[in-house]
Amino acid sequence: VQLVQSGAEVKKPGASVKLSCKASGYTFTSYYMHWVRQAPGQGLEWMAIINPSGGRTSYAQKLQGRVTVTRDTSTRTVYMELSSLRSEDTAVYYCARDIAVTEGEGGFDSWGQGTLVTVSS
Amino acid sequence: EIVLTQSPGTLSLSPGERATLSCRASQSVSGKYLSWYQQKPGQAPRLLIFGASSRAADIPDRFSGSGSGTDFTLTISRLEPEDFAVYYCQQYGSSRWTFGQGTKVEIK
Numbered sequence: 001v002q003l004v005q006s007g008a009e010v011k012k013p014g015a016s017v018k019l020s021c022k023a024s025g026y027t028f029t030s031y032y033m034h035w036v037r038q039a040p041g042q043g044l045e046w047m048a049i050i051n052p053s054g055g056r057t058s059y060a061q062k063l064q065g066r067v068t069v070t071r072d073t074s075t076r077t078v079y080m081e082l083s084s085l086r087s088e089d090t091a092v093y094y095c096a097r098d099i100a101v102t103e104g105e106g107g108f109d110s111w112g113q114g115t116l117v118t119v120s121s
Numbered sequence: 122e123i124v125l126t127q128s129p130g131t132l133s134l135s136p137g138e139r140a141t142l143s144c145r146a147s148q149s150v151s152g153k154y155l156s157w158y159q160q161k162p163g164q165a166p167r168l169l170i171f172g173a174s175s176r177a178a179d180i181p182d183r184f185s186g187s188g189s190g191t192d193f194t195l196t197i198s199r200l201e202p203e204d205f206a207v208y209y210c211q212q213y214g215s216s217r218w219t220f221g222q223g224t225k226v227e228i229k
Contacts, residue, residue, distance in 0.1 A: 044220040058216040
């Protein structure tokens with residue numbers, strides 16, 4: 001299993017960023033995928049989940065309206081777009097595969113390498 | 122939203138000692154939905170325990186998880202040098218997930 005994320009980004013406040021996570025080594029549509037972020041020196045924050053099979057998504061309440069997760073099954077890639085960026089969005093963003101067969105009954109067993117997004121004027 | 126509170130914030134121990142990390146939920150959580158992760162500096166988190174007590178693949182048996190309701194525990198029976206890291210608990214509820222704030226296990 002390998003999750004390879006896109007490279008670091010520097011954005012200005014108010015802009016949008018779109019990150020990618022390309023999966024390999026397993027059946028892409030059989031596992032949920034999450035996005036988790038970590039601000040510098042801080043803990044982990046769950047952002048979103050997508051079911052690559054049907055495309056159903058769920059988002060953290062505090063990010064609702066600013067975050068959109070999509071997938072392309074032909075390229076085995078999941079995307080996360082975050083809009084109206086603020087300095088507080090500066091963080092390392094991870095994609096992570098969920099081993100659950102039933103939603104919630106598992107854990108995130110494989111993680112991407114992380115993508116640093118810096119929001120600064 | 123269920124809030125997870127981990128304690129202590131920092132645990133100072135020596136190699137070979139036993140580590141006991143606590144994760145308390147603001148309301149009852151099914152054990153099926155409770156996981157633990159280890160994170161070392163500059164690395165992505167690593168899944169240790171899911172379903173409150175099931176070890177993930179390739180996790181040594183010195184790591185164990187227990188608990189139910191609002192109180193969950195991660196125990197490291199004998200600390201190895203590579204176990205000094207930050208540990209997070211995580212829960213699922215209503216199609217959303219939350220993490221605790223983390224416990225740092227440092228070398229005494």
